[in-house]
Amino acid sequence: MSWFIATLKAYPEIAIFLALGIGYWIGGKSFKGFSLGAVTSTLLAAIVIGTLGVSISTNVKAVFFLMFLFAVGYSVGPQFVRGIARDGMPQVIFAAVSCLLSLASVTGTAMIAGYDLGSAAGLFAGSQTISASMGLATDAINRLGLPPDETGKLLEGMPIAYAVTYIFGTVGSALILAQIGPKLLGIDLVAACKDYERELGAGEAVEGSTDWHEFELRAYVLAADSPFIGKSVADLEAHTAQGHRAFIERIRREGRIIESDPVLRLAPGDIVAIGGKRNDLIERLGPSSREVEDAELLDVKVEGVDIYITNKEVDGRSLKDLAVWPGARGVFLKHIKRGPTETAIPILPKTKLYRGDVITVVGRSQDINASARQLGYIDRPTKTTDVASMSLAIVAGAMIGASVLKIRGIPLTISTAGGSLIAGLMFGWLRAVRPTFGRIPEPTVWFMSSVGLNVFIAVVGISAGPGFVAGLQKLGASLLLWGIFATSMPLVVGMLLAKFVFRFHPAILLGCCAGARATTAALGMICEAAGSQVPGLGYTVTYAVGNTLLTISGMLVIMILS
Numbered sequence: 001m002s003w004f005i006a007t008l009k010a011y012p013e014i015a016i017f018l019a020l021g022i023g024y025w026i027g028g029k030s031f032k033g034f035s036l037g038a039v040t041s042t043l044l045a046a047i048v049i050g051t052l053g054v055s056i057s058t059n060v061k062a063v064f065f066l067m068f069l070f071a072v073g074y075s076v077g078p079q080f081v082r083g084i085a086r087d088g089m090p091q092v093i094f095a096a097v098s099c100l101l102s103l104a105s106v107t108g109t110a111m112i113a114g115y116d117l118g119s120a121a122g123l124f125a126g127s128q129t130i131s132a133s134m135g136l137a138t139d140a141i142n143r144l145g146l147p148p149d150e151t152g153k154l155l156e157g158m159p160i161a162y163a164v165t166y167i168f169g170t171v172g173s174a175l176i177l178a179q180i181g182p183k184l185l186g187i188d189l190v191a192a193c194k195d196y197e198r199e200l201g202a203g204e205a206v207e208g209s210t211d212w213h214e215f216e217l218r219a220y221v222l223a224a225d226s227p228f229i230g231k232s233v234a235d236l237e238a239h240t241a242q243g244h245r246a247f248i249e250r251i252r253r254e255g256r257i258i259e260s261d262p263v264l265r266l267a268p269g270d271i272v273a274i275g276g277k278r279n280d281l282i283e284r285l286g287p288s289s290r291e292v293e294d295a296e297l298l299d300v301k302v303e304g305v306d307i308y309i310t311n312k313e314v315d316g317r318s319l320k321d322l323a324v325w326p327g328a329r330g331v332f333l334k335h336i337k338r339g340p341t342e343t344a345i346p347i348l349p350k351t352k353l354y355r356g357d358v359i360t361v362v363g364r365s366q367d368i369n370a371s372a373r374q375l376g377y378i379d380r381p382t383k384t385t386d387v388a389s390m391s392l393a394i395v396a397g398a399m400i401g402a403s404v405l406k407i408r409g410i411p412l413t414i415s416t417a418g419g420s421l422i423a424g425l426m427f428g429w430l431r432a433v434r435p436t437f438g439r440i441p442e443p444t445v446w447f448m449s450s451v452g453l454n455v456f457i458a459v460v461g462i463s464a465g466p467g468f469v470a471g472l473q474k475l476g477a478s479l480l481l482w483g484i485f486a487t488s489m490p491l492v493v494g495m496l497l498a499k500f501v502f503r504f505h506p507a508i509l510l511g512c513c514a515g516a517r518a519t520t521a522a523l524g525m526i527c528e529a530a531g532s533q534v535p536g537l538g539y540t541v542t543y544a545v546g547n548t549l550l551t552i553s554g555m556l557v558i559m560i561l562s
Contacts, residue, residue, distance in 0.1 A: 005052050012056045012462075019046040019458040020451070038450065039131045039457055040166050043159055046458040050465015061459035065135040066420045068452030070394050071445050072132065072547065073424020075340030078356025078432035079544035080425055082315075088541040091512055094494075094502050095545035098516035101490035102128045103553050107560050109486050115161070117141060117558055118154035119475060122161025124557050127486035129169040129519050130547070133554025134158055135456060139415040140558035159457075159464040160471040165483030170521055172484065176491045177510050178525035184492070185499050187506040193532035196507035201320060201349030217249065217275045217302075219294040224268040234262035237329070247330045249273045249364060252297050273297045275330070304334060304362040309355050310376035310435050320349040327374030330367030335360040339540040340445075341520050346533045356432040377435055386439045390427070393438075397423025418552060425548065491517065508538030515542030518550055 008015045023042025027035060036044075083092045106127060110120035121137035124130070141154050182189045222228065228236045233248045251258045252271040258264065266272070271294055309315075314322065322328055336345035337358045345351060353359065358379060361368060372378045401419020414422070431438040440448075494516065498509045507530070514522040515538065526535045 008049070008052060008054050012054050015046075015049050015054045015462055016056065016060070016455060016458050019049055019461065020454055023454060023458070036167070037170070038454055040163065042454045043163055043457050043461045046461025047159065047163070047465045047468045050462035051468070053466070054462050056459050056462055058459070058463075061135075061456040062416075064452045064455040065417055066394055066398060067448050068456060069132065069135070069417050069421040069551070070390070070397070070424040070427070071440075071448035071452060072340070072551070073421045073426075074428035074431070074440060075424075075445055075449065076544035076547060077425045077428020077430075078354070079339050079540050080548060081429040082354055082356070083541035083545055090502055090504075091515075091538065091541040092545050094498060094504075094512060095516040095542040096549060097497060098490060098494045098513070098542075099546060099549040099553060101493055102486075102517070102550065103556060103560075105486045105489045107557060109482050110557075110561060113478065113482050115475075115479075116154055116157055117144075117561055118157030119161040119479070120561055121554055121557050122158040122163075123165055123479070123483060123486060124554060125158070126162040126165030127169045127483045128490075128517065128550055129166065129173060130550040130554070131162070131166075131453060131457065132551040133557075134162065134460065135554070136415060136417050136552060137554035137558050138460075139417055140555040140562075143413070143415075144558075144562055153467070155460075156464045156467040157471055157475075159460050160468055160475065161479060161483075164472065164476065164479045165486070168480070168484050169487045170519070172487050173491060173514075173517060173519045174522040174525045176488060177495070177514055177519075177522045178529045181495050181510050181513070182529070185495060185506070185509070187509070189506070189510070189526075189530045190532075192506035193530045193534040196505055196534050196537075197346065197348060197532065200346065200351055217273055217298055217300060219252075219271055219273050219292050219297050221290045221292055222266055222268060222270040222272060223290070226266075226268075228266050229268055230265055232262060233260055233264050233266070236266065237262075247275050247367075249275060249300050249330070250297055252294060257297060271297060273300065301365050302363060303365055303368065304360060305368055305372075306358050306360050306379040307368075307372050308376045308379040308432075308435060309353050309357045309359065310433060311374065312355065312433070314353055314375055315355045316352055318350045318352050319347065322353065325374060327371040329370070331361045331363035331371045333359060334362055338536075339543060340449075341523075341539075341543065343523070343536040343540050343543075344533045345536060382439065382441055384439060385441060385444045386437060389438045390440060393423045393427045394420050397421070414552075415555065418555065421548065421551060504538065507532075507534045511535030511538030512542045515539035515544075516546040518543055518547040 008018070019042055022045035024038050026045070027038035027041035029035060082088060102124070106120065106124040110123060115123065118141065121134060121141070125134045125137070137158065138155060141151060144151070146154070181187070237247055248260045250260055250273040251264065251266075253267065253269075271292060273294070319333070333347055336347060336351070336353070337343065338345050338354070338356070345357070359375070361371060363371070368378070397419035398416040399419070401414045401416045401422070404413045427438055491513065494513050495509070498504050498512055499506075504512055510526045511523060514520075514526060514535075523536065523539050527533055
């Protein structure tokens with residue numbers, strides 16, 4: 001054991017990976033649906049390692065924290081900018097108000113309880129489940145110009161308060177929103193979601209129907225008495241029974257296979273390969289049409305791909321409107337994902353698409369390519385990251401953040417961390433509207449955000465290890481109770497404001513509250529209680545704004561209390 005401890009002290013980089021390994025392993029375990037998560041588990045593991053006397057340079061956590069914040073901004077950029085610029089403004093304002101409630105509850109609690117700056121910052125991060133705020137709070141404490149030993153004590157108190165309050169911050173937020181919220185507000189969540197789905201066109205027979213898995217590709221001989229003899233392919237496809245879609249993909253004529261063309265006219269004896277519901281096809285082609293086996297004709301290359309929405313003409317349009325676009329021919333929608341948490345959006349006729357959304361479509365390669373040209377571009381899997389653009393963006397943001405503006409002798413700055421976050425927001429938004437540069441694959445974004453944050457947390461925990469036990473003994477029980485208050489108060493007030501002031505629809509109200517607090521665990525529980533993905537419609541904009549403002553608020557806590 002002495003050799004092991006000596007090795008960690010001599011090579012502290014090993015200690016970081018040890019904390020990560022233990023943290024991710026424990027964080028991946030769950031008990032009856034509850035998990036500590038990688039961040040809290042890494043922190044606790046790092047604190048234990050820190051008691052061994054391991055010392056790590058603070059530059060390590062600074063590098064990884066900049067990487068983390070840039071990834072956060074990059075992920076939420078499109079939703080953040082859209083929410084501010086368009087019809088998401090009520091949700092943007094609500095997220096800002098929710099952030100102020102969180103800030104007020106924590107600063108008020110810290111003043112009443114007499115906590116120092118470090119403990120207050122940790123209380124904010126844990127009770128509001130916003131781990132990233134500790135990074136900006138650390139920068140703010142370091143800029144106060146306090147003696148090194150006093151600064152060290154403040155920084156040691158931060159992870160203690162975070163660890164004590166985070167568990168209820170996570171579990172309590174989910175329970176309050178998903179279980180207590182509907183009863184407090186008098187909402188029948190299941191019925192509210194069904195009503196909202198009907199408003200979005202659920203059950204409405206429209207040409208935008210998207211049950212792609214119900215569609216088949218079959219071959220039929222065109223009957224001699226078919227009303228479509230002499231008509232074009234476009235005529236047959238336009239003659240669509242209300243609520244259904246079908247497309248001719250290929251035609252066999254006199255033994256030759258012809259690729260479908262909208263202007264091609266049909267002739268008796270043509271064998272058409274058509275995609276659609278079998279009963280509808282028979283009705284459409286006439287009762288005398290006969291299905292045949294033609295493996296060669298039906299050998300159509302079909303694929304499923306993700307399309308990244310970038311076209312401003314698509315932004316804000318409903319699926320019902322987009323279904324009649326020429327680019328919608330031959331493709332069927334499978335999934336809609338929105339935001340950094342890839343929130344599943346219900347596929348209904350009046351569901352709107354926005355720039356930055358990722359949709360999964362199925363169809364022939366040529367049809368998908370045509371659709372992508374109108375919607376955005378095909379987001380095919382790739383391992384390549386535009387490291388040059390990413391790094392220069394971080395440099396630009398950090399340089400701006402490093403600038404200090406003095407007003408009456410008071411230094412004001414957003415710090416390099418805040419600058420990186422803003423750079424990520426702008427970079428992510430530019431990527432959504434100009435996708436020719438700045439490619440960061442989803443696995444890379446995950447690595448930057450998850451591992452970047454956890455390396456930062458590991459260094460914080462290792463540094464705080466020596467004083468953790470003493471601090472916990474001093475603050476433990478009372479801190480836990482104050483944490484419960486700081487978590488619950490802004491949530492309850494926020495839900496009441498969402499209903500009676502902002503008047504959000506009951507189906508998305510709780511999703512808005514979960515997004516404003518950036519708690520994905522709560523959204524999952526809300527959707528499970530609702531039996532619907534509709535609450536996710538209120539989550540994406542408020543998450544983008546709330547996650548950004550709550551992160552910055554770590555610095556504001558220090559500025560207010562100091």
